[in-house]
Amino acid sequence: GGRPTISSEDGMYAMSIGLAFHEDIGGFMGMSPRRGETRGDFSSLTENARRLRIPISFRYKDWIANITPDFGNGSADGSTTLYEANVNYAGFHNTILTAGYFQPRVTEEDSESSNEFEMMERPAITDIVRNIAAGDARMSIGGLHYDKRWWIAGYLTGQSYGARNGTGVTDSQTGATFRVAGRPYMSKDIDVHVGLSAISAFKVAEKSNGRSYAFAEGPEVNLTTTKFLNQTVGNVGSIWSAGPELGFRWKRLVLKGEYYHIGVTRGDNTGGNVGNQQSVNFSGYYGAANYTLFGKGRSYNIKEGAFAAPGVDHVFDPLHGYWGALELSARYSVADLNSGLNTAGAVRGGQQTVWSAGLNWYPNRHFRFMLDFNHIIVSRNSQLYDLVGRDGNSVAGRIQAAF
């Protein structure tokens, strides 16, 4: 796959070093605050090292240890973290058993490699769902199995890397993830993908003020630290989410859609105010279309149970008429963090809708340039920067290298 690797002559040992390099440049237009609102962090032109991961892998026979430092960041670069650090046993056929900090995959979007995304960012609902008990560098113990027609995985999960560091946590989270996906129909021109993902935090982390959970998500472009969706739910018993995945490929066209419901049961803090006693229900969905204009179209990756990026037949070489690969994407995405609005236990997290369109150019198999336009519509959510809702647009590009 082009990742630099050194091996021992007897094949017992292998070590590889890779790279996932995503740097974003762009800005926001028309994000003006309304009367009484705070401006928020919306540069007209700024930059972010979105992912700067150096995956390092050590193999001895069927045992593998992975560690991946990450010098990039979700919204404002400058800190160093870990993408993963885990130990794996790959001695069973098409099966990987894993223990350690890992990204256990839930939802179709989260199952794709970020190097192969259709748009620069996942739909908001996908990020909100996966962050409940999965996401990057989540302590996990479990396994996955794949075959030509189906894919299944389950993990028990704990804290995310760093969750106890300076946060005042006195009891850590425990949870689990589950995903099953299949291809009921496949042919040269057609792939039908169906799947089901589920996730739960049985017990969220406890701090001095009890067990609460913050749902928060940016506007599907990670050049701002302001999150329009930002809702802390107090007195949490457990959180769960589940929903279906659907995908369809016809030649160079890929259509995808997912829907997720999120439920929060309340804890036993019955002495609290009535607003903290009622179950909370959030939801979200997205639909996406992608078409490969030239190059080899998107294909189905059985190891991920998800669609993979276009291929480059001929490396960029304009003198000989080779232009690599180019694809076009469009997406409609909704995430709704309002619950029981007309009841005493109303949770007013707001609703965010994002229309997006994007263009991805692959000069060769290791480099990619992305350009995304987002139109962002947020309804009121009682945050200072969003008292009465906010509309606006973003244009952002990404420079990507992957080895």
Place this chain on the structure above:
Amino acid sequence: GGRPTISSEDGMYAMSIGLAFHEDIGGFMGMSPRRGETRGDFSSLTENARRLRIPISFRYKDWIANITPDFGNGSADGSTTLYEANVNYAGFHNTILTAGYFQPRVTEEDSESSNEFEMMERPAITDIVRNIAAGDARMSIGGLHYDKRWWIAGYLTGQSYGARNGTGVTDSQTGATFRVAGRPYMSKDIDVHVGLSAISAFKVAEKSNGRSYAFAEGPEVNLTTTKFLNQTVGNVGSIWSAGPELGFRWKRLVLKGEYYHIGVTRGDNTGGNVGNQQSVNFSGYYGAANYTLFGKGRSYNIKEGAFAAPGVDHVFDPLHGYWGALELSARYSVADLNSGLNTAGAVRGGQQTVWSAGLNWYPNRHFRFMLDFNHIIVSRNSQLYDLVGRDGNSVAGRIQAAF
């Protein structure tokens, strides 16, 4: 040794990349605070990336530069630091001269590689002693020499990596370490180890409130940020510690014990209160027993002047009846930070006793799984979480990979 290495054909150059991967999962039981005490950070189930080190080494002829980033942490992961970054000259026989950030070894326990520890953590007294002027990423200039029967090392030491960063230090620490060890008797079945370690901070770091030093140590399981032993000594002139090392191997059985005394002389701040004028004396000791149930028993490592982990004769392969190696450990450890309790200069740092037992399984030479049980007994030390003492237990496991 299985570390991936690339070399130039003429042998003048070599570069290697390794891994020390230790991830801990576990929790505490029965750590309930007594009346008026704070709970402390004692999860029933939590995780910590204890060590995630990537040792990178560059050699040109007899000169070696080492740098080892560490994504793990003493008690709560999430930050990135440095384990070492030093330059070495290895041109003299069995001798390594070192300058830079380094772990200068004192005590038998500290001289063992953390990949080969009997228990998950060092005894508390060992950590307290080594932190005075040694420990990880301590600026050091000095050297070590070893032979078949003896080992000697001495270093002048300065600050630890990061000690001036945001801490308000206006004058840095200077100190030194010394260790000599030998094997007066050795045979196929028996190794007798004796040694002497000494360490001193001639001058501790100065801040705006003068020169003070904080002695602090956790309960020999690093899944909590709460340290029962936590005593700052003010108006410090210098700190020293010294003590004997004893070890004995008979076939697959290894017995070890060490005792250390710590003395603090006071500075010239004679105008301060009487509690800051009197010399301070702390001490601690431990005794440990280890037995290798199957696999090759522990052996003596002359390069470290210390005992090394069991060997695996046959890689884990249950179909053929091979189970790797398994060892059993037990330890009794006391660290006493009380000094002059019945005097005007009483220092009430408390006393911590830990009974521990552990099991280590090695499926092959690069991977290890540990399971430790600790019973922790702490006498009162006037900290909020320990006004009248605290007893409790921990169970913790470690996933380890080492290349």
Place this chain on the structure above:
Amino acid sequence: GGRPTISSEDGMYAMSIGLAFHEDIGGFMGMSPRRGETRGDFSSLTENARRLRIPISFRYKDWIANITPDFGNGSADGSTTLYEANVNYAGFHNTILTAGYFQPRVTEEDSESSNEFEMMERPAITDIVRNIAAGDARMSIGGLHYDKRWWIAGYLTGQSYGARNGTGVTDSQTGATFRVAGRPYMSKDIDVHVGLSAISAFKVAEKSNGRSYAFAEGPEVNLTTTKFLNQTVGNVGSIWSAGPELGFRWKRLVLKGEYYHIGVTRGDNTGGNVGNQQSVNFSGYYGAANYTLFGKGRSYNIKEGAFAAPGVDHVFDPLHGYWGALELSARYSVADLNSGLNTAGAVRGGQQTVWSAGLNWYPNRHFRFMLDFNHIIVSRNSQLYDLVGRDGNSVAGRIQAAF
């Protein structure tokens, strides 16, 4: 060049890992504060990991991705950052096009590799100028071209890595750099270097209190966090700087000098106080002399348009009378952050003069030991540690390894 590299057999792929290891040990003498001043951070003996960079490079045909973590620091080690992370196209002759976090070079001093500096640190004015819109890990898009006799480069630049992280920036900086240099005369014994560097921040970062810029610089030895030069200019419209570079080599002697003027235009905050309305003008210059006592003298590096370190003819081997290379340097440097002192818009940033002398020893081409003496003279700048000016000295050594 001695950097460990692995390549594919067809030459299409290459990956390399290098090292830039600079650790400093030293202290200050005679830095006593005058009446009413604060002491500042001036240890008599302390240490700093100045640069601990691990450059990792991935090449696929003419496309290169670089990423370089840095575990060192400008003044107090302990944090991890990024030196660079960029994507390059090298398909045109003697030309490198770059996008991403990069060090776009301005001034002759900044164009030299830090592994090859004459003194441990750049002159203060060079650092002040480059930090306006260049410096380490600056988001850049542009290119450089070099030939035997000339060198030219220009970049559009944005924020530095981490500039939006926890700083309250709501609109990021945009700027640009330009440098052209040439060798009008060259022979075996003589190189004449002339150049022109220019830099501008068209728009500095905006925070809640508007657009301001902090000029700050240490005393040309990075073992203190105290910066005598430390002046924030408010209500900034744009900042520019430009100046000439001159260099001359005669056999083993290299003479260099540069002068830079810095201008700050004010923004449209006309309602502010009069002190924030007037243009600000700073300046600085330095002159340096360097002589190689033994070993191969400094040479001209056409890829950098700057002078390079001495070469080692024979590796250090005292038994055979080989001592590597040794050079002697001296420098006089002035940075003046006072502007319009007798006007209503006076900016009192102070003036710092540093006389320095240094010795560099190269036992072989990969290792270097430096020893620098600085005499520091600072005129009053209204900072608490510098109300009436301060004189003092520093002695510092550096341990260096470069692969």
